[in-house]
Amino acid sequence: xxxxxxxxxxxxxxxxxxxxxxxxxxxxxxxxxxxxxxxxxxxxxxxxxxxxxxxxxxxxxxxxxxxxxxxxxxxxxxxxxxxxxxxxxxxxxxxxxxxxxxxxxxxxxxxxxxxxxxxxxxxxxxxxxxxxxxxxxxxxxxxxxxxxxxxxxxxxxxxxxxxxxxxxxxxxxxxxxxxxxxxxxxxxxxxxxxxxxxxxxxxxxxxxxxxxxxxxxxxxxxxxxxxxxxxxxxxxxxxxxxxxxxxxxxxxxxxxxxxxxxxxxxxxxxxxxxxxxxxxxxxxxxxxxxxxxxxxxxxxxxxxxxxxxxxxxxxxxxxxxxxxxxxxxxxxxxxxxxxxxxxxxxxxxxxxxxxxxxxxxxxxxxxxxxxxxxxxxxxxxxxxxxxxxxxxxxxxxxxxxxxxxxxxxxxxxxxxxxxxxxxxxxxxxxxxxxxxxxxxxxxxxxxxxxxxxxxxxxxxxxxxxxxxxxxxxxxxxxxxxxxxxxxxxxxxxxxxxxxxxxxxxxxxxxxxxxxxxxxxxxxxxxxxxxxxxxxxxxxxxxxxxxxxxxxxxxxxxxxxxxxxxxxxxxx
Numbered sequence: 001x002x003x004x005x006x007x008x009x010x011x012x013x014x015x016x017x018x019x020x021x022x023x024x025x026x027x028x029x030x031x032x033x034x035x036x037x038x039x040x041x042x043x044x045x046x047x048x049x050x051x052x053x054x055x056x057x058x059x060x061x062x063x064x065x066x067x068x069x070x071x072x073x074x075x076x077x078x079x080x081x082x083x084x085x086x087x088x089x090x091x092x093x094x095x096x097x098x099x100x101x102x103x104x105x106x107x108x109x110x111x112x113x114x115x116x117x118x119x120x121x122x123x124x125x126x127x128x129x130x131x132x133x134x135x136x137x138x139x140x141x142x143x144x145x146x147x148x149x150x151x152x153x154x155x156x157x158x159x160x161x162x163x164x165x166x167x168x169x170x171x172x173x174x175x176x177x178x179x180x181x182x183x184x185x186x187x188x189x190x191x192x193x194x195x196x197x198x199x200x201x202x203x204x205x206x207x208x209x210x211x212x213x214x215x216x217x218x219x220x221x222x223x224x225x226x227x228x229x230x231x232x233x234x235x236x237x238x239x240x241x242x243x244x245x246x247x248x249x250x251x252x253x254x255x256x257x258x259x260x261x262x263x264x265x266x267x268x269x270x271x272x273x274x275x276x277x278x279x280x281x282x283x284x285x286x287x288x289x290x291x292x293x294x295x296x297x298x299x300x301x302x303x304x305x306x307x308x309x310x311x312x313x314x315x316x317x318x319x320x321x322x323x324x325x326x327x328x329x330x331x332x333x334x335x336x337x338x339x340x341x342x343x344x345x346x347x348x349x350x351x352x353x354x355x356x357x358x359x360x361x362x363x364x365x366x367x368x369x370x371x372x373x374x375x376x377x378x379x380x381x382x383x384x385x386x387x388x389x390x391x392x393x394x395x396x397x398x399x400x401x402x403x404x405x406x407x408x409x410x411x412x413x414x415x416x417x418x419x420x421x422x423x424x425x426x427x428x429x430x431x432x433x434x435x436x437x438x439x440x441x442x443x444x445x446x447x448x449x450x451x452x453x454x455x456x457x458x459x460x461x462x463x464x465x466x467x468x469x470x471x472x473x474x475x476x477x478x479x480x481x482x483x484x485x486x487x488x489x490x491x492x493x494x495x496x497x498x499x500x501x502x503x504x505x506x507x508x509x510x511x512x513x514x515x516x517x518x519x520x521x522x523x524x525x526x527x528x529x530x531x532x533x534x535x536x537x538x539x540x541x542x543x544x545x546x547x548x549x550x551x552x553x554x555x556x557x558x559x560x561x562x563x564x565x566x567x568x569x570x571x
Contacts, residue, residue: 001182002182002183002184002185003030003033003034003148003179003180003181003182003183004030004145004147004148004151004174004178004179004180004181004183005030005031005033005034005179005180006034006037006038007148007151007152007183007185007186008031008034008102008145008151008152008155008174008179009031009034009035009038009045009046010045010152010185011151011152011155011156012045012046012073012100012155013044013045013046014152014156014188014190015071015100015155015156015159015193016070017046017070017071017072017073017100018046018047018064018070018072019046019047019048019049019060019061019064019072019073019446020046020047020048020049020072020073020074020075021049021051021056021057021058021060021061021072021073021074021075021443022048022049022050022051022057022074022075022076023050023051023052023053023054023057023075023076023077023081023084024050024075024077025076025077025078025080025081025104026077026104026120026122026123027077027078027103027104027105027106027107027123027126027175027176028075028077028104028179029116029176029180030116030176030179030180031075031104031179035048046072046073049473049476049477050473050476051439051469051473052468052469052472052473053084053466053469054074054076054081054084054085054088055084055085055087055088055435055439055465055466055469056438056439056442056465056466056469056470056473057074057075057076057085057088057439058074058085058088058089058091058092058099058101058439059088059091059435059436059437059438059439059440059442059443059465060072060439060440060442060443060446060473061073061074061092061099061100061443062088062091062092062095062097062099062429062436062439062440062443063404063427063436063439063440063441063442063443063444063447064443064444064446064447065097065098065099065443066095066097066228066254066427066440066443066444067402067424067427067443067444067447067448068447068448069098070098071098071099071100071159071162071163071170072099072100072443073099073100073101073102074099074100074101074102075101075102075103076101076102076103077103077104078103078104078105078106078126078131079103079126079128079131079134080126081103082103082131082134082135082171083134085101086134086135086433087433087434087435087464088433088435088436088439089101089135089138089139089169090138090431090432090433091429091430091431091432091433091436092138092168092169092431093138093139093168093169093317093431094290094430094431094432095253095429095430095431096165096166096167096168096225096228096311096312096430097167097168097169097430098159098162098163098167098168098169098170099162099168099169099170100155100158100159100162100169100170100172101135101169101170101171101172102171102172102173102174103131103171103172103173104173104174104175104176104179105131105144105173105174105175105176106118106123106124106126106127106128106175106176107123107175107176107177108175108177109177114177114180115177115180116175116176116177116178116179116180117176117177131173132144132171132173135171136171137317138168138169139168139169139170139171140161140162140164140166140167140168140169140170141157141158141161141162141170141171142170142171142172143157143158143172143173144172144173144174145172145173145174145175145178145179146178147178147181148178148179148181148182148183149181149183149184149186151174151183152186152188153188154172155172156188156190156193157193158170158172159193159195160193160194160195160196162195163195164195164196165196165198165199165311165312165332166311166312198332198334198335199330199331199332199335200331200332200335200336200338200339201309201329201331201336201339201340202329203339205327205329206336206339206340206343207343208327209285209307209327209340210340210343210344210347212283212305212307213243213245213283213285214243214347214349214350214353215283216281216282216283217282217356217357218246218277218280218281218282218283218357218360219243219244219245219246219281219282219283219284219285219357220245220246220247220248220265220277220278220281220283220284220285221236221240221245221246221247221248221284221285221287222247222248222249222250222278222284222285222286222287222289222292222293223236223247223248223249223250223252223256223257223286223287223288223289224249224250224251224252224253224256224288224289224290224291224292225252225253225254225256225288225289225290225430226254226256226257226287226288226333227252227253227254227255227256227257227423227424228253228254228288228430229332229333229334230423230424231334231423232333232334232337233255233256233257233258233423234423235333235334235337235338235341236256236257236287236333236337237257237258237261237263238337238341239337239340239341239344240257240261240263241261241262241263241358242341242344242349242354243344243349243354243357244263244353244354244355244356244357244358244360244361245263245357245361246263246265246277246281246357246361246364247261247263247264247265248265248266248267248268248275248277248278249264249266249267249268249415250267250268250269250289250291250292250293251268251269251289251290251291252267252415252428253427253428253429253430254424254426254427254428254430255420255421255422255423255424255425255426256288258420258421258422259415259416259419259420259421260419260421261365262358262361262362262365262366263358263361263362263365264365265277265361265364265365265368266368266416267412267415267416268293268298269411269412270294270496270500271294271297271298272297272500273297273298274297274298274299275293275298277364278293278298278299278300279300279301280301281300281301281304282301282304282305283304283305283306283307284300284304284305284306284307285306285307285308285309286306286307286308286309286310286323286325287309287310287333288309288310288311288333289310290315290318290321292323300324305326305327306323306324306325306326306327307325307326307327307328307329308323308325308327308328308329309328309329309331309333309336310329310330310331311330311331311332311333312330313328313329313330314330372387372416372417372419375387375417376388376390376391376417378541379541382539382540382541383541383568383569384538384539384540384541384544384566384567384568384569385541385568386407386410386413386414386417386486386568387413387416387417388541388544389484389486389544389566390413390414390416390417390418390456391417392544392545392548393418393454393456393484393548394417394418394419395548396452396454396548396552397418397420397425397454398452399422399425400450400451400452401425401451401452401453401454402424402425402426402427402444402445402448402451402452402453402454403418403420403425403426403427403453403454403455403456404426404427404428404436404437404440404441404444404453404454404455404456404481405426405427405428405437405455405456405457406428406429406434406435406436406437406440406455406456406457406458406461406465407456407457407458407461407486408434408458408460408461408493409458409493409496410456410458410486411428414456427440427444434460434461434464434465435461435464435465435466436461436465437455437456437457437461437462437465438455438457438462438465438466438467438470438471438483439465439466439469439470439473440455441453441454441455441470441474441479441481441483442470442473442474442477442479442481444481445474445477445479445480445481446477446479449479452482452552452555452556453479453480453481453482454481454482454483454484455481455482455483455484456483456484456486457483457484457485457486458485458486458488458491459485459486459487459488459489459490459517459520459523460490460491460493462483462485462523463521463523467523467526467527467530468526468529468530469530470527470530470531471526471527471530471531471532471533471561471563472530472531473531474531474533474561475531475532475560475561476531478559480555480558480559480560480561480562481555481561482551482552482555482561482562482564483527483533483561483562483563483564484564484566485523485524485563485564485565485566486566486568487520487523487565487566487567487568488568488569488570488571489516489517489518489520489570489571490515490516490517490570490571491515491516491571494515495507495515495571515571516570516571522535522537522565523563523565524536524537524563524564524565527561527563528563531560531561532560532561533560533561533562533563534550534551534554534558534560534561534562534563535562535563535565536550536551536562536563536564536565537564537565537567538564538565538566538567539567544566547564548564550562551563551564
């Protein structure tokens with residue numbers, strides 16, 4: 001029988017989905033039957049990957065899409081499974097990452113009227129009034145399959161939304177009766193279901209921006225995630241280095257600009273001070289950034305002209321957001337940057353002005369690099385610094401390396417001292433729900449099996465990631481990666497937030513804030529027990545280089561994960 005479930009699998013195959021990361025339940029008999037039938041018939045369908053926890057399933061799909069740009073599928077169980085991926089859905093939504101999610105729904109008949117009618121007690125308990133409402137605010141598109149006859153059209157429409165900027169997750173549901181329907185096979189023309197094409201700037205606006213960049217004495221570009229579009233990075237480099245424009249990264253979630261470019265002016269997160277480059281700028285282009293600065297501590301000088309270019313400049317799902325920009329454009333970064341470079345190529349430049357700007361920003365860059373290299377010196381005592389650890393790890397980072405970073409309060413050190421230079425070389429979740437890192441590393445390795453995948457995580461975010469599931473899946477999927485756990489025995493972020501509001505309060509003098517792990521788990525041991533990872537516990541600087549060499553060899557030559565539990569000073 002050609003069922004509605006078969007039509008769904010066929011539509012996902014037509015859409016280029018390679019994997020279905022699944023946590024199955026009583027609402028999926030039609031899906032399971034169709035998968036079994038496809039195997040017998042020899043019909044191509046996406047590979048089903050069992051995920052014992054929904055958070056990891058969604059993070060795997062997230063990491064895969066970050067590396068490839070292609071949405072993969074996640075299947076979860078009714079409203080329970082939907083709620084179990086809540087944090088991961090937030091990450092895909094805020095991180096603008098395409099993911100296709102299908103959740104079953106409790107049957108809507110109970111006396112055997114239709115195939116799939118209720119036959120288990122749990123189907124009454126899991127019935128809710130508005131299952132889609134649980135996640136609607138986070139979705140680019142949500143819908144319910146109400147009949148099997150148009151499942152393929154709805155699936156491809158969902159994929160159009162997922163892959164059209166601003167990208168993000170989509171969510172579809174289908175009750176058992178619908179998914180069991182017998183339907184007539186349908187052939188669609190896939191060229192009718194392409195995502196919307198990239199949007200350039202209006203030509204007049206692009207020409208005005210080029211004139212502004214050339215006229216400015218201290219032009220600055222601030223970006224956070226332009227590198228999610230890897231082909232935009234060389235265009236940004238070309239524009240900045242041709243015109244002598246400084247580039248600053250605010251809370252980067254990708255490799256947006258190479259660390260070794262003389263126009264690279266550094267990074268910022270929750271810095272509670274005025275950034276000198278922002279204060280000195282007489283023109284700022286905010287290019288793909290949600291938080292280019294935090295106004296309470298750090299903002300442009302009054303009168304600075306600001307352009308805001310973004311796939312979503314209004315931040316339509318962000319209740320509070322505004323920038324003092326005089327010009328705005330909703331654009332695809334690659335299309336806009338190519339357009340700007342084409343205008344520059346046909347414009348006579350003031351060579352002296354370009355040289356002056358270039359020299360100014362190069363001097364800032366070189367001074368910053370000297371400070372960073374000095375900080376990487378091996379500690380004289382027995383305390384491990386993140387700077388030294390990342391400098392040692394950097395020896396193993398090349399163009400065939402992918403880094404998945406969820407170090408949180410150590411993010412700056414990871415970015416500054418791993419110093420990524422290649423598009424697609426480093427990613428964060430781009431959002432705020434911890435636990436993305438492990439599943440994302442598995443997904444990244446599945447997307448790029450010939451790449452060396454490194455995951456750097458804090459100990460808190462390691463525990464959020466459901467590590468037993470992560471490492472079971474890594475072994476099961478033959479997706480080994482190197483994991484570095486920055487173990488400071490607690491969560492620093494809540495303490496930092498408290499000190500930001502109450503710097504001299506009672507909490508500033510307390511060591512008992514509910515944020516410390518007085519008896520930390522054996523993180524490397526968890527990975528070893530769950531997935532056969534090789535465990536390392538590193539407590540002294542003298543142990544780092546040998547442990548890294550052994551761990552890298554384990555991943556690259558033995559094809560299994562290695563986990564370094566690196567003890568930092570207690571928070």
